[in-house]
Amino acid sequence: MNILIVDDEAPARNRLRQIIEDMAEHRVAGEADNGQAALELAAELSPDVVLLDIRMPGMDGIETAHHLNTFANSPAIVFTSAYDEYAIQAFEAQAIGYVLKPVRRERLGQALKHAERLSGNVLGEIARKSGLPEQRKYLCARSHGELKLIPIDDVVAFYADQKYVRVHHKGGQDLIDDSLKTLEQEFADTFVRIHRSVLIAVRQIESLKKTDDGQVQVTLRDDDPNDGQIISRRHVANVRRRIKEG
Numbered sequence: 001m002n003i004l005i006v007d008d009e010a011p012a013r014n015r016l017r018q019i020i021e022d023m024a025e026h027r028v029a030g031e032a033d034n035g036q037a038a039l040e041l042a043a044e045l046s047p048d049v050v051l052l053d054i055r056m057p058g059m060d061g062i063e064t065a066h067h068l069n070t071f072a073n074s075p076a077i078v079f080t081s082a083y084d085e086y087a088i089q090a091f092e093a094q095a096i097g098y099v100l101k102p103v104r105r106e107r108l109g110q111a112l113k114h115a116e117r118l119s120g121n122v123l124g125e126i127a128r129k130s131g132l133p134e135q136r137k138y139l140c141a142r143s144h145g146e147l148k149l150i151p152i153d154d155v156v157a158f159y160a161d162q163k164y165v166r167v168h169h170k171g172g173q174d175l176i177d178d179s180l181k182t183l184e185q186e187f188a189d190t191f192v193r194i195h196r197s198v199l200i201a202v203r204q205i206e207s208l209k210k211t212d213d214g215q216v217q218v219t220l221r222d223d224d225p226n227d228g229q230i231i232s233r234r235h236v237a238n239v240r241r242r243i244k245e246g
Contacts, residue, residue: 001048001112002029006038006064007080008056012101016051016080019105026112035059036149039067039140042075043147049076049115051099059137062127067140067149069123070177076115078108079126135186139167141174148174152190156204156222158183160197170222192242194218195232202242 003026007013013031020026029047032038036059042050050068054061065077082101099111127134138149154170164175165183184191184199191199206219208231216231218239231239 001026002045003027003112004029004038004042004045004047004050004075005031006033006035006050006056006061007053008033009053012053012080012103015103016108019103019108022105023109035061035064035067038064039149040147042068042071046073047075049078049112051078051080053080055082062123063136063138065123066136067138070140078111078115139176139178141167141176143174150174152187156201156220158191158199192235192239194229194235194239198229202246205239205243208236208240208243 003020005013005016005020005028007016010033013033017028017031020028029045030041032041034056038050038052041047050065052061052064056064061079065079068074068077078099080099080101080103099108124134136152138151139155141148141150150167150169150171156168156170158180159166159168160180161175165178165180167174167176180197180199184193187199190202192202192205193199200218200220204220204222206221208216208218211217211230215233216236216239217228218231219228
């Protein structure tokens with residue numbers, strides 16, 4: 001198998017590379033020292049497996065795994081970890097590949113054999129057990145064949161767009177593969193649904209006003225091509241409540 005090594009510490013990467021190079025059935029496709037570089041390399045190299053450190057500065061391993069899951073040919077993931085025995089038991093309960101640091105050849109070989117492609121629900125559970133944030137800091141989009149990371153803090157709104165979701169953000173608009181429902185669940189504390197096909201960042205709502213026919217319209221702080229949209233009657237009370245809560 002072709003393997004991508006991701007760890008912010010060079011000694012850890014070197015250790016993994018040495019072990020893999022001793023395994024005739026596997027080869028190192030590349031190395032990355034952070035989550036963003038890992039995504040770029042994974043898009044370029046299409047590895048079979050990613051050996052992924054969990055705690056890294058910037059984008060941690062959990063969020064990186066979320067984005068890897070969106071790839072057309074998503075790699076299997078083996079987390080590398082320095083957690084104690086209780087955390088490892090949590091990993092095992094989810095049937096997830098893991099390698100306890102310092103890495104041993106036998107354990108890495110076993111983990112590679114049992115590497116899994118992880119669902120979003122499983123990754124959320126790992127984040128909770130690991131004391132890491134469950135929400136992503138970025139969204140992953142493809143733009144002109146290149147990988148693009150969009151900071152969640154820059155997002156104004158999500159719009160259902162056939163089988164995709166269109167993200168309007170400070171840098172423009174992009175399509176992502178996430179569903180509106182999963183985005184609503186993940187970012188429930190910062191976004192609010194105004195009707196079945198639109199989620200708005202609460203912080204971006206400038207005001208609400210009634211139209212001549214008695215409907216309620218939303219005005220956004222940042223320029224948005226869909227500014228002035230009508231809020232479904234069933235969502236009006238909740239939108240008003242979220243605005244008051246800040």
